[in-house]
Structures are given as structure tokens and as C-alpha cells.
Amino acid sequence: MIHMINVSKIYPNGTKALTDITMRIEKGEFVFLVGPSGAGKSTMTKLIFREEQPSRGQILFNRKNISRYKRREIPYIRRSIGVIFQDFRLLPGKTVAENVAFALEVIEAPRKEIKKAVPAALEMVRLADKANVMPSELSGGEQQRVAIARAIVNNPPLVIADEPTGNLDPDTSWEIVNLLQEINKCGTTILMATHAKEIVDSMKKRVIALEKGRIARDEERGGYGYED
Amino acid sequence: MKIRTFGYFIREACKSLYRNNWMGLASIGTVAVSLIIFGASLITVMNANYLATRLESNVEIIAYLKDNVPEDEARGLYEEIKDLPGVAKVKFKSRDQALREFREELGAQQNMVDALGGDNPLPHLYAINTIAPEDVTRVAERIQALKQVDKVDYGKDFVEKMFSIIKWVRLVGMTVIVLLGLAAVFLIATTIRLTVFSRRKEIEIMKVLGATNWFIRWPFLLEGMALGFTGALLAVLVVGVSYVSFTDYIQKNFNYAVFGLQTDPQFMMILGASMLGAGMFIGAVGSGISMRRFLRI
Numbered sequence: 001m002i003h004m005i006n007v008s009k010i011y012p013n014g015t016k017a018l019t020d021i022t023m024r025i026e027k028g029e030f031v032f033l034v035g036p037s038g039a040g041k042s043t044m045t046k047l048i049f050r051e052e053q054p055s056r057g058q059i060l061f062n063r064k065n066i067s068r069y070k071r072r073e074i075p076y077i078r079r080s081i082g083v084i085f086q087d088f089r090l091l092p093g094k095t096v097a098e099n100v101a102f103a104l105e106v107i108e109a110p111r112k113e114i115k116k117a118v119p120a121a122l123e124m125v126r127l128a129d130k131a132n133v134m135p136s137e138l139s140g141g142e143q144q145r146v147a148i149a150r151a152i153v154n155n156p157p158l159v160i161a162d163e164p165t166g167n168l169d170p171d172t173s174w175e176i177v178n179l180l181q182e183i184n185k186c187g188t189t190i191l192m193a194t195h196a197k198e199i200v201d202s203m204k205k206r207v208i209a210l211e212k213g214r215i216a217r218d219e220e221r222g223g224y225g226y227e228d
Numbered sequence: 229m230k231i232r233t234f235g236y237f238i239r240e241a242c243k244s245l246y247r248n249n250w251m252g253l254a255s256i257g258t259v260a261v262s263l264i265i266f267g268a269s270l271i272t273v274m275n276a277n278y279l280a281t282r283l284e285s286n287v288e289i290i291a292y293l294k295d296n297v298p299e300d301e302a303r304g305l306y307e308e309i310k311d312l313p314g315v316a317k318v319k320f321k322s323r324d325q326a327l328r329e330f331r332e333e334l335g336a337q338q339n340m341v342d343a344l345g346g347d348n349p350l351p352h353l354y355a356i357n358t359i360a361p362e363d364v365t366r367v368a369e370r371i372q373a374l375k376q377v378d379k380v381d382y383g384k385d386f387v388e389k390m391f392s393i394i395k396w397v398r399l400v401g402m403t404v405i406v407l408l409g410l411a412a413v414f415l416i417a418t419t420i421r422l423t424v425f426s427r428r429k430e431i432e433i434m435k436v437l438g439a440t441n442w443f444i445r446w447p448f449l450l451e452g453m454a455l456g457f458t459g460a461l462l463a464v465l466v467v468g469v470s471y472v473s474f475t476d477y478i479q480k481n482f483n484y485a486v487f488g489l490q491t492d493p494q495f496m497m498i499l500g501a502s503m504l505g506a507g508m509f510i511g512a513v514g515s516g517i518s519m520r521r522f523l524r525i
Contacts, residue, residue, distance in 0.1 A: 049436075072441065079438035089433055106439035108233050150437075 001027045001158060001189050002048055007057030009043050009213075017043040019213045021057070025191065027157065030184045032200045033193040034224055035210035041193040044210070045160050048191070049081060050074050062157070079107055082151030082159040082188075086166035088143045090135040096146050097122065097131040103150045121149040125179060141172035145179065152183055159183065161192040165199070173199060200224040233443070240447035241454060244423040251419040252455055258415045259459025259510055260466070262408030263503050267467035269401025270499060276394040289356040289368050289382040297376045299323075302352040305376060309354055312370050314363035319355040326350040351378060409510060412459070416452050416514025424448060424518055445519055452515030453508045460507025464500045 002025040009018040018040045025031055033041050046052040047059055050066050059066050066077055090099050100121055104114045122128045125145040135143050144164060151159055161180060165173035177192075177199050184190045194200060200207060200223060207222030208215060217225065245252055291309075293302050299322055310318045321329075327348050331341050358367050364382055372380045424431065434444050 075435075075438045075440045077438075078436065083436050089429070089436075091430055091433065102433075103437045105236065106434050106437050106443060108443070111232065 001025055001029075001062060002191070003058075003060040003063075004047075005058045005060075007047065007054045007059060009040075009047065009052065010055045016213055018047075018054075018210075021213075021215060023208060023215060023218060025189065027189055028184070028187055030181065030190045030203075030205045031192070032203070032205055032207045032222075032224075033191060033210065034195070034200060034207055034226070035216070036226065039210040040213045041210055042162065043213075045162055045191070045193060048158075048160065049083065050077055075107075079154065080156045080158065082154075082156040084144070084147050084151050084159065084161040084164045086163040088135075088140075088147045088167075090143055090146055090150075092135055095132050095134055096127060096138070099135065099146055100149045100153050103153050107154065109154065117153050121153040124152065124183070125149045139172070140168050141175055144168065144172075144176050148176070148179055148183070152188065156188070158189045158191065161190065161194075163194055164192065165194065165196050170198070177203070197224040197226070237446040237450055241450035244427070244447070244451055245454060247423070247426070251415075251422055255412065255415040255419045255455045255514075256459040256462065258408070258412040259456050259507050260462040262405065262412050262510075263460050263463035263507055264466050265401070265408060266405045266506065267463060267499060267503055269397065269405065270502075271467070271471060273394060273398050273401065274495070276397060287358075287364050287382055289354075289358070289364060289371065289380060291354040291356065291371045291374075291377050292379045292381070293352040293354075293376050294378040295351055297352060299352065301376065305354070305374065308374070309356060309371060312367055314358050314360065314367050315356055316359045317357040321353050321355065323348050323350045323352050326353065409506075412456075412510050413514045413517070416455055416511050417518040419455065420448050420452050420515040421518035423451060448515045448519055449512055452511035452513075454511065456507035456509070456511025456514070457504060458507075459510075460504045463507070464503050467503070468496065468500065 002023075004021050004023050007018060007021045008016070010016050021040075021044070033044060035041055043052065047054055048061065048066075050069065053067055061077065062080070069077060091102065094102060097118055100118045101114050104117060109117075119128060119131070122131055125148050127142060127145055127149065130138065130142065135146060138146065144167075148164075159180070164180070165176050168176065173196055177196075180190050180192065181203075204221040206220050207217065207224070209217040209222075209225055293305075302322070303320060306318060306320055309315060327341065327350050330350065331338050334340060354371075356367065356371065358364050368380045368382050371377055431444055
């Protein structure tokens with residue numbers, strides 16, 4: 001699904017964020033992306049999301065070279081990737097259901113489809129009863145679940161989660177990760193950048209560890225491997 | 229683009245118009261002022277052009293013959309002048325006839341003519357009309373070349389002065405319009421930038437969710453166009469009302485259509501439409517400028 005070949009990223013200010021990365025993530029995988037701050041995790045997700053362009057190398061997404069897309073085609077790549085952020089990024093002026101529906105509105109999905117898909121997504125994250133509540137009235141974990149519902153509402157084949165549990169306490173973090181695992185079981189590929197050592201260690205999923213912009217480890221059923 | 233989506237764009241535009249109403253009012257005001265000046269100078273130029281063509285088509289060439297040309301020879305020129313290309317109408321006026329008419333015009337002061345002591349200082353003259361106003365100069369030159377002709381007069385100075393005034397009005401008007409137009413564009417750009425800035429999180433999320441740039445752009449473009457349109461509407465009202473009452477006043481108090489003020493509905497429609505169009509264009513350009521930077525993600 002994602003295939004990086006000799007990818008390097010040097011930012012205009014000279015920072016070498018990634019150096020010669022080659023890796024492959026298959027459809028349906030659940031992958032943890034770990035490593036100290038500044039190791040290049042965010043750059044990696046940004047490259048997949050085409051927020052940044054690689055300085056060297058090729059990135060294939062669904063067998064298509066994403067650096068070949070023109071600027072106006074980028075939105076269409078993004079529609080097949082759901083993104084979850086540490087800070088949720090919900091719109092405070094919209095209700096839970098409206099926030100989830102927003103993802104379909106901006107891609108001009110038919111109204112019928114919105115009416116069907118939004119309750120289904122809220123059901124999936126178990127927030128059906130909070131559909132008409134404002135995000136500010138929700139707990140952090142609930143807000144993140146809304147963000148997850150928004151990310152999966154149009155059934156993207158890939159979900160990128162960038163430290164989704166960074167602002168949450170351990171119990172709530174587990175809730176979120178379990179939810180992601182459920183989504184993964186339905187066939188969605190998940191790439192989760194994280195610092196949550198305990199979660200990574202006990203999940204026994206594939207772990208890609210980045211250090212100073214290079215892949216330090218890439219293990220099936222791996223562990224977090226850092227003492228932080 | 230779907231109709232439902234368009235409804236969304238309009239709703240978003242209205243919301244944000246409501247939110248920054250002060251900046252919005254300032255932009256509307258600037259657009260209105262610049263378009264009022266635009267409209268006023270356009271009216272001036274159009275009327276001056278109209279007046280000039282009317283005057284020009286009325287221009288008569290007066291050819292004064294030399295004093296020593298006897299009347300027979302003078303009358304004999306008639307055919308020659310008539311046959312010049314571009315000539316429509318030729319009228320001969322002998323010196324005697326001219327003096328008679330002069331005497332009549334003077335009325336009570338006829339004794340001024342008597343004071344000349346029987347001498348007639350007036351020359352024979354021809355009054356010539358051309359078919360087209362632009363032939364006047366050429367025909368006048370041909371007549372001047374005739375050996376019996378002393379002097380040709382055709383209001384050249386007046387026509388030329390008129391045109392140079394029109395040229396200046398046009399130039400000054402254009403400069404002011406362009407400057408004010410730029411000011412309006414930048415005010416609208418600032419207004420829209422505030423909106424864009426206050427909604428940059430939302431824009432970011434929209435980009436993440438895969439919205440196209442045009443989907444994001446439309447509400448802001450509509451907002452800018454609405455600001456421009458409202459300002460233009462204001463300007464159309466001001467210019468329209470004051471022009472109509474001005475022409476009314478002229479017609480009632482001076483009672484001559486010679487002024488040549490144009491009031492026909494077609495002219496007014498074109499003027500209004502072009503002002504509204506210019507307002508929307510200013511608005512669209514303004515919001516376009518302020519959005520370029522924000523959409524580079």
C-alpha cells in the first residue's frame with residue numbers, strides 16, 4: 001500500500017529529516033512508528049500525506065507515484081487517507097455529527113450517503129448518543145473518538161494517526177488504540193506514530209523505529225525499545 | 229459544482245460577512261466612493277463626447293471671399309464648391325444680402341450701418357455643410373486653396389479645445405479611478421484576510437479532509453464579491469439619483485436640449501451594469517489576493 005524507495009527529505013533550512021528510507025507497508029497492516037522527537041516521524045507522515053515532497057526517492061501509494069500528482073490532484077489522494085491528530089482538530093462551532101459530516105461535505109458526497117454514513121461512523125466509535133452534542137462538552141477521549149469517526153467516515157483504505165494518545169490518560173489511550181485495532185480488523189491499514197511505550201510493547205504489532213532520520217529497526221511483533 | 233454545495237458556499241460567505249462587519253463596511257465604502265467617481269467621470273466623458281459629435285456635425289464652413297471679387301465671379305464659384313468631394317450643402321450670401329441681414333439684426337441700432345456712409349465692409353461668403361463631420365477640415369482646406377477665397381472659418385479652435393478638455397477629463401478620471409480601485413482591492417483583500425485568518429484552522433482541516441482548493445476558495449470569493457457588489461449598488465444609487473435630478477434641473481431651468489445630456493435608459497443601464505460588474509471584479513480580485521498564500525499546503 002505504501003512503498004518508500006530511497007526517500008530522503010532535507011528541509012529548505014538544511015535540516016536532514018529523513019535519509020535514504022526504504023520501507024513497505026502492506027494493505028491491512030497495523031504499524032507503529034516510534035522514535036525520539038525529531039527522528040522524522042512527522043516528516044514521514046507528511047510525505048505520505050503529500051504535505052511535503054521528498055527531496056530524493058520515490059513514494060508509491062496504491063502503486064501510484066504520489067510525487068507525480070499535480071497540485072490540484074492532491075485533494076483526491078487525501079480522500080483515501082484518514083488522519084487523526086494529537087490535538088483532535090474538531091471544529092468547535094459544529095456538533096459531533098456535523099463534524100463527522102463535514103468530512104463528507106467537503107468532498108461533495110451526496111446527501112443520502114452523508115445521512116447513512118455519519119450515524120454508522122458514530123456507532124463504530126460508540127458515540128451515537130452524543131451526535132448532537134458540541135465537542136467542548138466532551139472529554140478528551142470522546143473528542144478523539146469523534147476525530148476517528150471523521151477520519152473513517154468515507155472508508156479510506158489508510159488511516160494515519162499522529163500521536164493520537166498524546167493528550168490522553170492511559171486508560172483513555174487504550175480505548176483509542178482498541179478502537180483503531182477494531183478499524184484495522186475491518187481491513188483498514190493503520191500507521192500510528194506514537195510515544196506510548198506500554199501500548200506498543202503489549203500490542204505486539206509491527207514497529208518501525210526511526211532514529212536521526214534513518215530506520216533503526218523494523219520488526220514484526222516488535223516493542224517500543226526506548227526507555228523514555 | 230452541485231447546487232447544494234453552492235448553498236453551503238453562500239451560507240459560509242454570509243456568516244463571515246456578519247462576523248467582520250466593520251471591515252466589511254469600510255471596504256463597501258471604498259468601493260462605493262471609487263465607483264461613484266468612476267460613474268461620474270464616465271458620465272462626463274460620455275456627455276462631452278456626445279456634445280462634441282453633435283457640435284461637430286453642426287459645424288458650418290464659412291468661406292469669406294476676397295474684397296475685390298465681383299459678384300458674378302463669386303456666384304460662379306457655386307458649382308466648383310458644390311462638386312468638391314464631401315460637400316453636402318452650399319449656400320451663397322452676397323455682400324449686399326449680408327449687410328441687409330446685419331442691419332435687421334441690429335434693429336434699433338441701424339444707424340451704425342448708416343454711419344459707414346454707403347460703404348459695405350462685408351465680403352461675399354459661402355456657407356458649406358459637409359456630409360460627414362470628419363470631412364470638415366479637408367473640405368475647408370480645398371476651399372481655402374481657391375484663389376478667390378480670402379479666409380475660411382469653421383470653428384476649428386472650439387472643436388479642438390473641446391477635445392483637449394475631454395482628453396484631460398478622461399486622463400484625470402482614469403488615474404483617480406485606478407488609484408481608488410487599487411485602494412478598494414486592498415481593503416477587500418484585508419477584510420478577506422481577516423476572515424481567512426480567523427478560519428485558518430477550519431481551512432487546514434478542510435485540506436486534510438481532501439477538499440479541493442476551489443471548494444475552499446468559493447465562500448471567500450463570494451464574500452469579496454458581495455462586498456464589491458454592495459459597494460457598487462450604493463454607487464449606482466448615488467450616481468443614478470444625482471444624475472437624474474441634475475438633468476431634470478437643467479431641463480427645467482434652462483430649457484434647452486442643446487446641453488446634450490444623455491438620459492436614455494440604455495445608456496443608464498450600461499452604466500449601472502458596468503459599475504456593478506466592476507464592483508464584483510474588485511471584490512473577487514481582492515479576495516483572490518488574500519487567499520493565494522493560505523492555500524499552499
